[in-house]
Amino acid sequence: MNENQAFPWDHPRFRSWIGVARACQLMQQAMTRAIADLDIKTPHLDILINLYRFDGISQQELARKLLVGRSNMSMLLPQLEKRGLIERRPDGKDKRILRLSLTKSGRDLTMQAMAIQTGLIERTLSQTPEDRCLQVAEAMEDIIHILQTMEPAEEA
Amino acid sequence: MNENQAFPWDHPRFRSWIGVARACQLMQQAMTRAIADLDIKTPHLDILINLYRFDGISQQELARKLLVGRSNMSMLLPQLEKRGLIERRPDGKDKRILRLSLTKSGRDLTMQAMAIQTGLIERTLSQTPEDRCLQVAEAMEDIIHILQTMEPAEEA
DNA sequence: ACTTTATTGTTCAGCATTGAACATTTTTAT
DNA sequence: ATAAAAATGTTCAATGCTGAACAATAAAGT
Numbered sequence: 001m002n003e004n005q006a007f008p009w010d011h012p013r014f015r016s017w018i019g020v021a022r023a024c025q026l027m028q029q030a031m032t033r034a035i036a037d038l039d040i041k042t043p044h045l046d047i048l049i050n051l052y053r054f055d056g057i058s059q060q061e062l063a064r065k066l067l068v069g070r071s072n073m074s075m076l077l078p079q080l081e082k083r084g085l086i087e088r089r090p091d092g093k094d095k096r097i098l099r100l101s102l103t104k105s106g107r108d109l110t111m112q113a114m115a116i117q118t119g120l121i122e123r124t125l126s127q128t129p130e131d132r133c134l135q136v137a138e139a140m141e142d143i144i145h146i147l148q149t150m151e152p153a154e155e156a
Numbered sequence: 157m158n159e160n161q162a163f164p165w166d167h168p169r170f171r172s173w174i175g176v177a178r179a180c181q182l183m184q185q186a187m188t189r190a191i192a193d194l195d196i197k198t199p200h201l202d203i204l205i206n207l208y209r210f211d212g213i214s215q216q217e218l219a220r221k222l223l224v225g226r227s228n229m230s231m232l233l234p235q236l237e238k239r240g241l242i243e244r245r246p247d248g249k250d251k252r253i254l255r256l257s258l259t260k261s262g263r264d265l266t267m268q269a270m271a272i273q274t275g276l277i278e279r280t281l282s283q284t285p286e287d288r289c290l291q292v293a294e295a296m297e298d299i300i301h302i303l304q305t306m307e308p309a310e311e312a
Numbered sequence: 313a314c315t316t317t318a319t320t321g322t323t324c325a326g327c328a329t330t331g332a333a334c335a336t337t338t339t340t341a342t
Numbered sequence: 343a344t345a346a347a348a349a350t351g352t353t354c355a356a357t358g359c360t361g362a363a364c365a366a367t368a369a370a371g372t
Contacts (some may be wrong), residue, residue, distance in 0.1 A: 097349095
């Protein structure tokens with residue numbers, strides 16, 4: 001509190017980050033509504049898109065990409081499997097690993113969902129010129145890098 | 157899919173937004189670890205900060221600021237009240253409303269938490285120059301505005 | 313005045329997420 | 343070869359968040 005700013009919200013970086021967090025929260029809520037017709041929520045969408053992109057990925061790798069715990073995948077994937085959207089097949093060499101892939105209907109659903117998702121992002125960022133988007137992306141890259149390297153130790 | 161890009165992840169705005177979402181997720185996790193010593197989590201922190209800033213706010217107003225449902229506040233606030241961090245007093249004129257305020261120990265805890273939070277944000281955004289932060293903030297303002305005006309109707 | 317509508321907060325069932333403990337299998341150390 | 347350590351997926355209790363239904367109060371319409 002003996003910083004150059006009296007309160008956090010007077011701090012420029014703090015204010016910037018609050019904006020990022022709010023935008024994320026609102027986007028997530030809008031996305032949830034946008035894909036509700038397909039009877040999936042954003043966690044499922046994230047899974048489906050990553051399976052679309054990385055066919056044969058393991059649950060562990062998927063969890064890492066999504067920045068969630070393994071147990072989360074153990075809860076969600078069986079649901080998608082029961083709905084016939086994905087398949088889980090044991091790896092040939094390593095008997096611990098389950099390899100994931102989309103079924104035909106899973107791929108179909110994923111493409112519909114991606115179209116909706118892309119459309120929403122497109123509409124939402126339409127006011128933001130492409131070079132500004134690129135600047136934002138660069139800033140986020142830096143932030144992501146710092147956060148990932150500081151993960152285990154949180155204090156100086 | 158008959159857009160200019162074949163896949164969403166080849167789309168510049170899409171990629172930008174993925175970066176924003178990842179950064180947010182990582183920041184939230186880092187923040188959760190950073191304030192774990194104070195025995196609160198990010199939802200509590202958000203509440204405390206808003207009570208610090210807007211003393212006497214109602215539960216409804218608080219929920220609106222945090223972009224969450226009223227029921228969420230009805231679950232979390234009694235916890236903080238039991239811990240002696242906040243007080244809920246009925247409004248004098250409108251008997252429906254509960255007005256919220258921090259107790260002394262609530263204010264103390266909030267100041268500690270804010271110091272940690274500001275420090276983490278400071279460290280994380282240290283690589284990002286202030287003018288770049290400002291550009292990000294502007295972009296987020298636009299995005300927030302669009303998302304808030306599109307809230308009720310999600311389709312064209 | 314009286315009825316209808318809206319607002320505020322609560323409760324509840326449902327689901328996502330986590331972290332810890334566990335079993336199985338693989339890898340590494342000795 | 344054998345033991346120790348690590349990796350993968352599962353289960354479970356705890357918690358956050360939501361939306362719907364509800365009670366109490368206030369505001370608006372008649």
